[in-house]
Amino acid sequence: MRLGVAATPDVALPTLNWLLESRYELIRVFTKPDQLAGRGRGLSSTPVSHWARDQKIELLKPVSANDFRGSVEDLDCVVTIGYGVLLPQEILDLPRYGFLNLHFSLLPAYRGAAPVQRAIENGEKVTGVTVFALDKGMDTGPIYAHSQLMIDPQWRSSELMDELAKLGPQVVEQALVAMASGLAPTAQIGNSSLAHKISKMEAEINWDQDAHIVARKIAAFYPFPGAWTTWNNSIFKITRAKVVMAHLSSGELSIIDGIPVVGCHDHSAISLLSVISAGKKEMAGSEWARGARLSSGAFFG
Secondary structure (H helix, E strand, O other), X not given: OEEEEEEOOHHHHHHHHHHHHOOOEEEEEEOOOOEEEOOOOEEEOOHHHHHHHHHOOEEEOOOOHHHHOOOOOOOOEEEEEOOOOOOOHHHHOOOOOOEEEEEOOOOOOOEEOOHHHHHHHOOOOEEEXXXXXXXXXXXXXXXEEEXXXXXXXXXXXXXXXXXXXXXXXXXXXXXXXXXXXXXXXXXXXXXXXXXXXXXXXXXXXXOOXXXXXXXXXXXXXXXXXXXXXXXXXXXXXXXXXXXXXXXOOOOEEEEEOOEEEEEOHHHEEEEEEEEEOOOOOOEEHHHHHHHHOOOOOOEOO
C-alpha cells in the first residue's frame, strides 16, 4: 500500500518511524511551510520536515489545499497527524482510500486543536487515540480504530502527548488493515465536545480558583503557552506544581521547607516545583525562591 503522511509536530515521529520499517510504502510526506521564529526571525522548519529530510523521503510543503492536487492521486491513503489544516472534500477524495487522521482523544470527545491539554485541564482519568476517516468536518468522520490510556496524575501535557504518540503505530496499522480489507468504519457515537485552541490570555492563572483547578491548568498548559502570572511586573511561568495544605490568601507567597507556596481560593494552596522567571531558564521553585529575596506579604499578580 502506497502511503503519504501529512503532519507537523514531533508526536508524529513514532508513527513515521514505524512506517519506515513496516510493509507499507511511505512515498511522500507533507508538512507546513517554514515559518519565521525566534528573536532573529529566521525561518524554522517543522519537526516532521527535519525527519523527512534525514530519511530522504520526498517532502512537500503545501501553501494551500489546492497544492495537494497532483501529489496524492498516486497514493492509496494519506495519514494526517497534527497537520492542523482542514482540507475540502474534493481533496480528501483524491487518494484511493481517502485520508485517515490520528487524533489524540477518544472521539467524539475533545474534537479540535487541543484535546490533550483540555483532557488534563478537565481532570479526565482516561483518554486515548482514535484513527478515523477524514471528512470535511472538524474531527467528525467515522472511526476505524482506537486505543485507551489511563492518565497518570503526575503527567503534564508533554508527558501525556508522548505516551499517546507511542500508541499511534498500532492504531494506524489496525485502521489500514481494516480499510484495505473493505471493512466500513463506524459512525461516532456519544456526547461530543470541543477542545479549543489555548490562548496566552487564557493561560493566566486566577489565584481565586481552587488549588486543584490551578494545578491542572499548570499541567495542561505545559509547555505551551505555559501557565503564567506576574511577578515584579514581569511574566512569571509556573511549569510544575502540587496541591498542598497552607493557610494563605489568594496569590499570597510563603516559603515552606524551602519551597515557595502560593495561596488559592478558600485557603487552598499549591507549591511551586519548577518555574520560569522573566529572562531565565526553567529552574526549581526552591532555587528561584533563594534568589528572589521574598519578603512577608508578597503576592503574585
